[in-house]
Amino acid sequence: MTSIRSSQQLGGALRTARKQLGLTQPQLALAAGVGVRFIVDLEAGKPTVRLENVLLVIDALGGEIQLSGLPTIAADDQREGGDHGA
Template sequence: MEERNVKHKATTVADIGTAVREKRREDDLTLADAAALCGVGYRFMSDLENGKATAQLGKVLRVLTALGLDVYIEARNWPNE
């Protein structure tokens, strides 16, 4: 399998949800399988993929880690970006 290096700029929970959904589908996982793999409930996984704004950060990070997605925090150059 070819490894892809895809970056997503996330400014909303919906952006994170989209990245999670894309990775889950790329890995050929059902929503139920991904939830079990990540140690979260089906409902949480569904809510995250659908951009629910109140998703618990700790669980979000657990899902990202389990799916092999990394998070980076980077300072932005103001005011142009």
């Protein structure tokens, strides 16, 4: 598992995964349903990329996000979106 603490680390990890899978940026963009420019920005560590699209790219690469160090949430909270900081 890779520990990610910055947008630059995330971009680098996703670039490495893409290259290990033998994909070009346009191929990954097509597989994830995002634009090539988004892949370029993501891999460059741009901090303002859209989270929804980041998740699409991670899924297209066969990955998943796991959070550690946070309180565990109940299955009901996951389905309902949690209590949003209340």
